[in-house]
Amino acid sequence: MKKVIYIICSLALTFTACDPMEDVYDELDKVKKDNTIAATELTEDDYALLKDSADYPYVAADHYFLNEAEAAKLIPAVLNNNYAHLTNGATVTVAYNTAVFPGVSNSVSSWEKYTVTEEDYTANGESYPNFNSSGDVYKFLGKKYPDAAENQLVVLTYDYYAGSLSTITDSFYYVNGRWENIYHVTSDDYLSVKNTYGSFSGSDSDNMVAYFDFFLKNDVIVAKEGDFEYVSYYFYDSSDKSRSQRVMAMYFNGSNWVPAAGAVEKATLKFQKKNNTWVPDLSTLYTLTSEDYDWVGKEENNIGSANGRDNLRIHGNFSTYNWTTEELYQAMGAILKLRFPNAEAGQKFKVTINTYPGGDVEFILIKRESGEFTKAEDGE
16 A cells, blocks of 8 residues: 555656646746746737726727827726726836927918018018018018917918018918928929819828928928928818818928827836736936036035045946945935925936946935935835
8 A cells, every 4th residue: 555655746746847837837936936027018909998098099099199198097997897806016117209399280270372562561660661681571471360260371472582572372370389491392392293273182191291391301401300390281172162271280200301290109108016006117217417526526515435526526327436436316306305305205206327337327216304315115
């Protein structure tokens, strides 16, 4: 009987040692231990979960947030749906789409065509019936439209003298509280893309971005990545046979002019589950400047040691051979107190400093009720 028991035990040990699921069990134990998901990226289905957010219809429809604050407010609903099983202390870093140009739209609140008259030139203080500078034009717009509304569009025809007299038709768009002279599609532009109607219509929808890219490349000789332009164009709506002046916001992506409204880029935001609520890590990012290093190195500020300050003044960065971790936090805390005197207690800062020999290193500090900025402890 003892032999049978011995054989059974031996077999049990053999099967345990060869368990093909052992690595999986180890991985599960690891996940349970740190309770952390390193990263996840929102999918179309995730954005669709936010379809009932009435104030943010574009989130579910177009899959982006206007800014970090908006993402911080809405993403917890997605995490509650996808990661309800995670317990307090769990952290999830979420990648999401954010608007490249938040607040930019293609809307036109009202529009009109207007030709400046001789009476207008006189009322504007011109000696002759023409404008002589862009300042004259903006002065006229301010007088003509003293109560201009946001996104109001005016197609203005006027005489302009610059060595010789010419008649110009321009588009002016009232945006962010001021008039902007924006790109106006001309009759020659329409003809250059074989359009003889002097307006675009629904049949041009698939090609208009390419047309505008072509126009702007011919107009903006040296475009830099990130350059921004509004394009004003005439549009015929065949459904009601109406014509209107419209705008499209465009930006240069380094190769082509592309639509700016709705343009997105990737961003990430970390969340931690606290008291069964997903809390965003809305840290303020700050990188020390040369002025900051100079300030820390001044003897009268008495930060760190004399040797550390001497080394900082010579090399312009923190040598970890001369600065202890505690002294580095002291220096960063003093800089944050100087640069962000009105920060609220509890605000978290991610501070990047240049060190030797470690290079750029990031530290996290929090403003305390006392007004001091100190090291963020684990879990904060």
